[in-house]
Amino acid sequence: MTIANSTSRLNAVSAPRPPTDIRKAAIDPDFWYPVAKSTHLKRGKTLAVSFAGQPIVLVRPTSGAPFALEDRCAHRQVPLHVGQVSGTGIKCGYHGWTYDRDGNCTSVPYLDMCTLKPNCVRSYPCREAYGLVFVFPGTPDKASSVAFPELPSASDPAYKTRYLDRQVDCHWSFMHENLMDMNHQFLHRKLMGGVATIFLGGRKGDTWMEADYTFKRRSGKQPLGEKFMLGKRPDAAPEDRDLMTIRTEYPYQTLRFWTAGSKHPALDLWNVYIPIDKDQRRNHTYGLMMIRRPSTPGIINLLWPFIVWFTNGIFAEDRWICELEQAAFDNQGEDRNHEIFPAIRDLREVIVNNSRPLES
Template sequence: MELATTLTSQTVQNAIREIGINPDYWYPVGWANKLQPGHIMPVTIWKQAIAVFRDTGGKLHALEDACAHKGVALHKGQIQGKHLLCPYHGWEFNGAGQCVKIPYLPETHKLPCAQVRSYPVCEKYNLIWVFPGDASLATSIPLPEVPEFDDPDCLMVPIPAHFQAHFTICNENTMDVFHGFLHKNLQGWFDPVLTSLKTTESSVHADYRVSYKGVMTKILGLSDRGDEVTTRTVSLHYQYPHYHSSLEGVSSLYLMRSPMGAAETKSFTLMFLRLNLPKWLVQPFKPLISAYVWRFLFSKFLDQDIEMMESEQRTYSNNPQRRYVEINPAIIALQKVMMRQYEQYRRKTLSSQLSGNQQEESLSLSEAISSGRVESS
């Protein structure tokens, strides 16, 4: 559906900062090359603590990070072959989460039925992905497509980030191209104009026209001359729960979000650049250039964004009743998608758990929250 791009005043209702995720998607939890065989990585996806481990054969597994015996964190344990051993009494769990051995139980005794939840897990684009929702859906839900990953002409810059802010605040920051003001001292973009806005049940697509000027425009291949204003289109595509943004064939950004809790979010970003530098110079030094571009250029943008997002979160946490005004329709469209996804999941969970009157009551509560969420003023 095509939406109007006119900037109009909207009052944002704060229920958006209280929503949870729809877990029936793949979420990134860490860089795959950082988890060696025989090691365990503790991760959190929306309040679920998960122990991801790579067995000695190199295969990944993801188990609930709480032992079936006494709830001790399994990520403190150790790997033996294909199994994870709890640090407390050494109970041994396989990749499916079944307890397959208790070291002090005589072999003649039957093992108790002790099981921890296991999660679908995979690796792609040097990222580890976990599916925290209904495991039976995992194979039918695709991972984001990142075609540049194998493109030898692209320089890939992996960008990890960790914010003390609700994921909706982080997602709004990405959709909000009007905040170029914040980055003006870094030769960021200026004069943004929202030119197109489309939405579906699970996505928002926004095009903005933006201008650049300065030496960076030359290095990034935006223009042959840094001293002139160059105007380009930035396209942002939010396909719940992740982003892809591109700058007219010059750069591409895959921004994978990993909400951890009510005021904590991680993201794993893959940025691809087609640098305006000779290939013979770029090719042998790709990892070095990538680290340099990140450290001395984009990390500064990110630091400025983090400061803003965490400030926004603190104000919200101190006074959840406070009202805010938004004028960018792309932000409102984004909020609606995030809210809709959460509500869809809530409805699905409620209908499978409750029956009759109980279900009616809970759904009408959910509708009441949802109907007062965003109002035109």
């Protein structure tokens, strides 16, 4: 089975040169990226976060929406997150200069007026949605025209949401490959048992690709994890077969799983992997795992502890193996993977063609 050929390539004359090594790809900053869970940014407090080495302070003022500034005071460059929220602004912890949400210095306590230029601290477009705080770390003028992620299941009462919020010490491209490549069920054999993955084919464009899978039991007894995830077998008629579709739509990734014959996905997962450091060898994984509530009221709450245990176990194994991949890359200094699976080859093309080279 093959993925349909791409009809076109990225060839815009003004586009930056793509990276030559996928692990040296810098994520395109001109997208909306979550950098914190809303619950971690308390009213009247600050929170230090990072995007690809850029220090950012999130501020939730005493009233109104949160805002994001470069986490450096214009005066002596100390981090603003150690300062104090002051009404609708933030006061630096050293000499008490105050900045508003646009990064303007609005007061210097020991002078009558501030003579600094407007926006003396960089401000980032900031939005809060789905229980996450997003920033736009790229060119600010583009923020209003770049699509904000749409996650209808997140506000649909038919779904219960679990948040993924973890640091993984690897380049973000490993995370895309890990989720996209369902052929790695051997890694999860203790939780999933002897499951065989059936690749059904896929589709792709310049900025996205997706792959369809179904599964069958290879051997032994069905463990609890598999029972939770899988139902009908691949030899069933297509309309009576479980279907999993995984999609990378740069820079986001989704996984949807339909049990046989269902119109609505039983699982609707949205993930994004935020580079933390300048070299982008560490990422913060944010995800919303939206699980459709069974028709029996309350049963989801009974199942929830098991769902949490199971997904934690899967994620721990994925994190372990991706960090080993990063260690191999660090040791060898270049990507030497021999990738043979067409879906992953397509994914790598999407990632490389839509990214920028890391600054040396």
